[in-house]
Amino acid sequence: MEKTTPAIEVEGLSFQYANQREGSALDDVSLTVDEGEFVGIVGETGAGKTTLLSAMCGVIPFGVNGEKSGEVRVNGDPIEDYGSLYNLADDVSMVLDSPDNQLFNLHVFDEIIWGPENLGVEREEIIRRGERALELFGLEGFEDRITYNLSGGEKQKVAIASIYALNPDIVLLDEPTSQLDPIGSEKVFEAIDQLVDEGVTIVMVEHKIEEMVQYADRIGVMKQGRLKRIDDARDFFLRGDTHGIAPPQVTELGQALYDAGETDIQIPLELEEAIDTYESYLGTRGES
Amino acid sequence: MTERDRQYALQLSDIEFSYTEEAVVLKGIDLDVEAGEFITIIGQNGSGKSTLVKQFNGLLTPDRGSVTVHGPDGTPYATTDEPLKRIAQYIGYVFQNPDDQIFHTSVYEEIAYGLKNIGVPEAEIPTRIETVLDQVGLDTDGGQNPFNLGKGQRQRLAIASVLAMEPQIICVDEPTTGQDRTESQRIMEILQEYNERGHTVVVITHDIALAAEYTDRVIVVNDGTIAADGPPKEIFLKRDHLEKTNIRPPQITQLGIALKERTDRQDLLDEMWLTVQDAFEDMKPNERPDEISSKSDEGAQQTNRSDVKASDNL
Numbered sequence: 001m002e003k004t005t006p007a008i009e010v011e012g013l014s015f016q017y018a019n020q021r022e023g024s025a026l027d028d029v030s031l032t033v034d035e036g037e038f039v040g041i042v043g044e045t046g047a048g049k050t051t052l053l054s055a056m057c058g059v060i061p062f063g064v065n066g067e068k069s070g071e072v073r074v075n076g077d078p079i080e081d082y083g084s085l086y087n088l089a090d091d092v093s094m095v096l097d098s099p100d101n102q103l104f105n106l107h108v109f110d111e112i113i114w115g116p117e118n119l120g121v122e123r124e125e126i127i128r129r130g131e132r133a134l135e136l137f138g139l140e141g142f143e144d145r146i147t148y149n150l151s152g153g154e155k156q157k158v159a160i161a162s163i164y165a166l167n168p169d170i171v172l173l174d175e176p177t178s179q180l181d182p183i184g185s186e187k188v189f190e191a192i193d194q195l196v197d198e199g200v201t202i203v204m205v206e207h208k209i210e211e212m213v214q215y216a217d218r219i220g221v222m223k224q225g226r227l228k229r230i231d232d233a234r235d236f237f238l239r240g241d242t243h244g245i246a247p248p249q250v251t252e253l254g255q256a257l258y259d260a261g262e263t264d265i266q267i268p269l270e271l272e273e274a275i276d277t278y279e280s281y282l283g284t285r286g287e288s
Numbered sequence: 289m290t291e292r293d294r295q296y297a298l299q300l301s302d303i304e305f306s307y308t309e310e311a312v313v314l315k316g317i318d319l320d321v322e323a324g325e326f327i328t329i330i331g332q333n334g335s336g337k338s339t340l341v342k343q344f345n346g347l348l349t350p351d352r353g354s355v356t357v358h359g360p361d362g363t364p365y366a367t368t369d370e371p372l373k374r375i376a377q378y379i380g381y382v383f384q385n386p387d388d389q390i391f392h393t394s395v396y397e398e399i400a401y402g403l404k405n406i407g408v409p410e411a412e413i414p415t416r417i418e419t420v421l422d423q424v425g426l427d428t429d430g431g432q433n434p435f436n437l438g439k440g441q442r443q444r445l446a447i448a449s450v451l452a453m454e455p456q457i458i459c460v461d462e463p464t465t466g467q468d469r470t471e472s473q474r475i476m477e478i479l480q481e482y483n484e485r486g487h488t489v490v491v492i493t494h495d496i497a498l499a500a501e502y503t504d505r506v507i508v509v510n511d512g513t514i515a516a517d518g519p520p521k522e523i524f525l526k527r528d529h530l531e532k533t534n535i536r537p538p539q540i541t542q543l544g545i546a547l548k549e550r551t552d553r554q555d556l557l558d559e560m561w562l563t564v565q566d567a568f569e570d571m572k573p574n575e576r577p578d579e580i581s582s583k584s585d586e587g588a589q590q591t592n593r594s595d596v597k598a599s600d601n602l
Binding site: 017019020042043044045046047049050100149150151153154175178179180181182183184185207209210244245246248249250252253256257260261262271274275278279281282283 | 308543546564
């Protein structure tokens with residue numbers, strides 16, 4: 001069987017910011033992300049999640065100072081070999097945690113096509129990608145809206161749409177739905193799912209566990225700069241230590257029932273399966 | 289309680305507001321907040337939630353209508369007539385994006401700034417800072433530069449610097465952005481502590497599960513108007529309404545509603561589930577209807593109920 005090169009390989013990576021007083025932002029992190037895979041990263045505030053993304057997109061080493069050991073390879077090449085963020089931009093794109101740090105064009109459509117324009121993509125192709133991005137992210141009608149006047153969630157969608165227009169192999173997202181309402185964040189997850197269908201590799205830092213178990217292939221948890229565990233998205237909550245990450249509510253209920261002696265229960269992860277599970281649970285228990 | 293006895297924290301009357309001529313953002317909002325309430329404001333992106341809360345402390349002033357903030361002794365102040373500084377003594381506001389708020393180069397100075405501004409004695413400042421950092425669980429020596437903190441930590445710093453001033457009314461815009469569930473719950477617990485000490489708390493959030501778990505009044509803002517206002521259990525019953533406003537009940541509430549429709553255990557699902565704990569109480573082995581019916585001693589059952597907490601088992 002043909003073995004493809006992983007999209008991202010992180011090997012024994014440690015990093016300390018130049019102005020960091022103590023400890024390491026990353027401490028011996030190793031992780032391989034296969035082409036077309038969707039990996040979710042969870043963990044408490046300050047665990048090093050954003051730093052890990054920075055090391056995958058080249059902000060480390062090209063953008064910030066610090067002490068790095070270990071290696072990051074993108075599509076098989078050491079990240080240093082790319083030489084600059086500009087050269088990496090063809091392969092890897094990052095959606096920042098705050099869209100205000102990312103958006104700077106006056107109008108939405110200009111923002112979306114700014115990336116491919118800058119990479120010298122042909123005009124016709126730029127417009128095609130821009131229009132596809134509008135459609136994919138439900139932004140039709142927003143073309144001429146002023147980016148600064150959009151709500152936080154709308155800005156976030158524009159930020160993701162403009163990354164999509166770059167046509168990248170790998171997309172890194174740092175809490176892209178943190179300011180979105182439930183429907184808005186569902187749309188973003190659906191759109192990301194479509195990117196996955198198109199073969200894009202996704203690494204996403206996110207706290208929305210209910211959506212993560214539904215969409216991600218694997219979930220990894222970080223704590224104090226270390227990747228404590230990475231596992232199949234379903235297994236993550238059903239087996240083994242979650243390192244303090246709360247499961248979806250329906251799963252928490254199942255675990256509580258299991259611990260209370262209902263050891264026959266099939267602990268569910270998603271709402272639909274939970275309804276079936278607990279309906280039959282009530283059914284078997286309902287007859288007296 | 290008669291109208292006369294009622295203590296208000298905030299009163300908004302017929303508020304209309306627009307940023308630009310092209311769109312009216314708030315379309316005639318009336319809202320009374322009583323002293324000591326713990327409220328969440330929910331609504332889809334762009335519905336006007338943040339714009340509404342920014343009217344509370346005069347950060348934005350309405351094009352029409354009036355906003356009255358009540359001081360601790362009940363004295364009413366109209367935000368349009370009073371200097372912002374006076375209003376700021378009674379009402380604290382934490383921005384959605386901590387970077388809109390944080391501008392000092394050390395954690396200590398960031399918190400001290402507000403305290404100095406409201407005239408807290410110099411000698412008292414270090415203790416207040418230490419206390420509030422501990423409260424929000426920000427593990428830092430005060431000398432750290434806020435911009436070296438992660439976003440979730442900056443969020444907590446922003447909250448800490450407002451809490452340190454002990455404002456009578458605390459408004460927080462999306463306090464749980466960038467926090468995982470455990471951390472979000474911790475933040476809500478801190479706000480709950482302040483609420484229990486008599487502070488009025490208003491939280492804007494998309495996290496409906498937190499709204500259901502911690503607050504007794506949910507205000508749904510839709511298209512610049514208040515679409516619904518009431519206890520979470522009432523709000524979650526209005527299905528058409530929720531769909532129209534992009535609101536979805538917490539996963540556990542949805543589960544309870546679906547089960548109620550699909551099974552004949554109506555007795556079991558009588559009360560709407562707002563938390564996993566609620567669900568567990570109904571579903572746990574010794575609470576099943578077949579066993580309940582065989583039990584005659586209500587008191588014994590009550591004892592069992594308090595024995596087991598879902599969260600203890602996890």
